[in-house]
Amino acid sequence: MSVSGPAAQPPKVPLLHDPRFRGLLVQAVTALTLGALLWVAVDNAAINMRARGIPTNFDFWNRTSGFDVNQTLIPYSSLSTYGQAFQVGLLNTLLVAAIGIIFATLLGFALGVMRLSDNWAARSFATAYVETLRNVPLLLQLLFWYNAILSPLPAPRASLAMPSVALTWPDAGSLGLAIGAGALALLAARFARAQSPGSAAAMLAPIGAALGWIVALVALFFGAACFVGAPGGGLLHWGGPAGVYLNNRGLLLPNPSFGPGAEWVLAALAVAVVASLAYGLRARRLQAATGRQSPVGLTSLALLVLLPLLAFVAAGNPVTMDYPVLRGFNFQGGLRVNPEFVALLLGLSLYTAAFIAEEVRAGVQSVAKGQSEAAHALGLRAGPALRLVVLPQAMRVILPPLTSQYLNLTKNSSLAVFIGYPELVQVFMGTVLNQTGAAVQVIALTMAVYLTISLATAGLMALYARHTAWAER
């Protein structure tokens, strides 16, 4: 006989003794107290600042700045506002952070893999690199690069000019010769790759391949430049200024300006990109179905280079180059890469690459040795085994610290104030703060900007991690 009647009710507890209610109450009181403290702090600061005549709002945002910045991605002059100075600084920070992250990642992965290679020279070099660059403070490295770059370079009047013979190959013969040399280097790399993995010849394969691509692309670039209107003549011109100079004010390059037919070139480039992507997808599906590989890399490169080139010639050379010319103290015209920018980029990339190398090494070592043994048993060479089997599994261990390194790089760019690169801290938290006196607002805004950049970077990396993750066991 079971007990009949309604199910037993939980015992009635007074509200104050209910653990859930008490938990909520403590949290609410803490939140309110923190909120009250924060409000009191802000209010107190505002009252004191107002009493001393220090600005307490963002009125300075639309006032004329009165100072110039020597490197801007947007149009800016001393008649622009403080708000525009903020944008200039922000864009410069993002530029150096983005390019720095790319370089640091590439170099870091290469070094991490080198530290694990069988080749004694590669391993020792990578170890020495990591140990040295990790342990020297970044500011010293930045100052070193800035002085190391500036000291040996000559003054503008004695600039190192790119030899003009390079731009004036007048005939298809020379151009073909250069492209042929590149193709030969690529063939040599292919041959080296066919050797057994781990031998010295196989190590040279990626170097040979890289050299081959570089030679071929450089030849194509200069060959294309022959078609463009160099000062004093076009395709059949001998001699004349090459338009590339190196001095202690920076690297000067000709600045391409796009004429009326330029949209065709861009359209051709877009078509080429879409075509290569489509071909790549088709090749992957073909390989999954039948196991046959297609020359995706070579074909994509051919498409990306030749299609725009054809459109270029067909549209009647719509791109004209603005060559830098020495007038008085400096070169006028052309495109200039500042030594401050280069020093900052080098310093940041090399420093962060040392840390990324260690993280990559940790990731690769975390993958069971059986994985690479199985890959070799399947017939995969060292390169594809690493790329297709080991690294994807290692990424799970590499990604979280890699995100931290990216955030570190972005924040470390604020050291640029010591070498005169006009990024956010230098322009906004330095000059603008000093001229307007609005210290609290400027610093709070700078902190908010760095926080936003960091959160965005971390969010993107988390998305990437989720996208490439596979099912847990």
Next chain:
Amino acid sequence: MKQLLIAAGFTALLATGASAGTLDTVKQKGFLACGSNTALAGFGMPDDKGAWTGLDVEFCRAMAAAIFDDPTKVKFIPLTAKDRFTALQSGEVDVLSRNGTWTQSREAELGLHFGGVNYYDGQGFMTRKKNNIASALELNGASVCVQQGTTTELNVSDFFRSNNMKYEGIAFATADEALKAYDTGRCDAFTTDMSQLYSERLKLVNPDDTIVLPEVISKEPLAAAVRQGDSQWFNIIRWTHYAMLNAEEAGVTKANVDEKMKSQIPEVRRLLGVEGDFGKGLGLTKDWAYRIVKHVGNYGESFERNVGENSKLKIKRGLNNLWSKGGLQYAPPVR
């Protein structure tokens, strides 16, 4: 419960604002916190034994002498151009004596007051002799190194714009970095106040290869600064400077001040506190000016010792001479 009480205590503490005057705070601390230069020859620089010397340094010592009768009761806090005003605004230093230019925006918008102008200066350029230029108007297209966060940046921009010239300005955090960049050849010219140009030139590897161009492109009245909202403190820094000027006008020097106490000239008697008590209104003793001249000297002595004939800079009095001798230094009378 305990945490609530602690939090409430904090809140009560925060709610009380600062109400004591700066003079009382300084007297209570026992020393004057003086914001000074990091290292600028002639104005504020520690020598090889660590003792601070310079025109601005002696101004702070004069204030300490007036308040404590001891010119050594000063703590010098070196500040860069970037954070000097924030340090003063936040209360980290009591007075900023750091060759800062008196401008309207600094007075009206930063909440500061500027005291007696102890050096009338102007901005100039220096460039290498081998550039073969004789005037700043020939600097079209040049690269110019400046120190960040100073009126220098603004003035150079105005100068090039009003003369329709182009330039590339590279701003560095400290004057040392800017000077080094000029020395390595990164810039063609270096610009700052004329007084600084002469002292910075001494730091170059080859000082004789550099010339100072003749153009003075701006007005730079260099004065000490204090926070707004404390009139008594503001009076003290102004009248410290005026006391040193009045002493020079009356011929009172560090060497003869004791003798001058016996003088019968009314001006000298009022200045040195023998007659009347003009220190009371300032919150100081009646021999406040006597203390200044006794421990530091008058303005002329301080000038010659730090930046004039008796120093390495050898700058002439020029605009900084007394009004009676053709300069701009003019002090209201002590009466």
